[in-house]
Amino acid sequence: MRVRMAPSPTGSFHLGSARTALYNYLFARKTGGKFVLRIEDTDQKRFVEGAEREIIDSLDWLGISPDEGPHLKGDFGPYRQTDRMKIYREHAEILLNSAHAFVCFCSPERLSQVREQQQKRKEKPRYDGLCRDLGSDEVAQRKENGERHVVRFKMPEDGSTSALDHLRGEIVTENRYLDDYVLLKSDGMPTYHLAATVDDHLMKITHVFRGAEWLATFPLHVQIIRAFGWDEPIWAHLSVFLKPSGKGKMSKREAAEAIKDGHSIFIKDMGDLGYTPEGVLNWIALMGWGVAEDDVMSLDQMVERFDIDNLTPSPAGINFAKLDHFNGTHIRLLSPEELATRIKPIYIQAGYSVDDSTLMAIIPLIRERLVTLDDCLAFGGFFFKEKVDPVPEELIAKKMDAAGSAEIARKILTILETLPEITHASAEEPLRALVEELSLKPNQVFGILRVAITGQKVSPPLFESMEIIGREKVLERVRNAIGILGNI
């Protein structure tokens, strides 16, 4: 089995493309086949520099790299369509010779005029067939004269085209609704329709999983393949992604705004936002794939369970809450060592100097609190700081004033100073005794201490944290807090 992902380098690699790639990858692995990356760069106007690099990088980041592609070896190259121009011209020639295509000299101006008139008459705009039956002599002559021309597919005028989509079944379209689509543009470049069908055949693609936006020209592609007399691949048109509400597609503006909430539909942003490849993969896998149970899956598990019969044709709303869920779940599935190597760069980038033993020590304290990897800053940044800067007001316990809180802090200090070592085991008992003695809520006493030690109201468990921070710094931070409370 051979499958392919054929993006055009015209913009950022997004969720939809990623899922198409994933399904292709899963199918290839499942069947022991090959996953091919082909760059469809025939549209020079929309070409974006660096987009191909981003596609490859995104695939690598996700861990679903292709087996063949422009950056890899392979027996079916070249894998970039602009490097295959000769092939397309030859194949256009074949269709011309078999009368499945014709040369068309109509100017864009004439075509838009025709369209206008058709629309005025409430007809469907389509090519009016002026050049459909030009004699070969005339064609040769006009070409000789240097007239600009394209090659169009000669769509049968009668009958209908039946195409089989694996997810939807038979899709029947009457040929009179189909157009004489352009195959070769006047600049010599092929259109998608020619290039993709030719390449899929030459690259021996057996299954085409592509976006549902191709459904409209699906009959055309089937027609082209039949005109060549080739075997068809199995087709599956994957549903589109909708905005979170499930109503309508996400606009460019909405996509840009998602970033402000820490979300993105672009794979290149995922790492920076603290998402893991495992989480993202699991998330997109389940948009359009009905998995009955145990839906937390590793890539290997997905390969094992993937089945194109379980794919759904209906559109799926993008649900970022679910991404958070899968991300957190996969973070907790990581080994402590693996998690450490992933968050270490985040601390370093934030300017902390990180020693590995402290890092390993805090992993058990923060791992189940992380939704995204960069949450490690919020939950564990204070471990690596020389000193913390509590917000004065936050040091004041509930239902108490600054003086009262300072008083408690002093009592805490006294207790901690008597301890030769501050550990979970040694500190908990005396501090709880203090809570009893003052008849306060644990929350009040520990709250003061928490803010003093960590500089924040929400943190990993207190006693374990103090143990890691060490006696010296703990005492210093408590004294500092007492000072702050005294100045309020």
Place this chain on the structure above:
RNA sequence: GCCCGGGUAGACGAACUAGGUAAAGUCGCCAGACUUUCAAUCUGGUAUAUGCGGGUUCGAUUCCCGUCCCGGGUACCA
């Protein structure tokens, strides 16, 4: 306008493509347990709905007709 898809709780999706009890499971949300904050974990709850209206049928998410909504196409873009 026309053509082609899609429409099951707030979201994803089950109910195997011969019409036979519709909503399993996941996320979210709410509550409880645990508790030192936040989580994690466990338990319970939440949502009466097959877009809508007809028809065929003993019986319709499934078949037929009409209609609405969403998406794609209607390009020398992919």
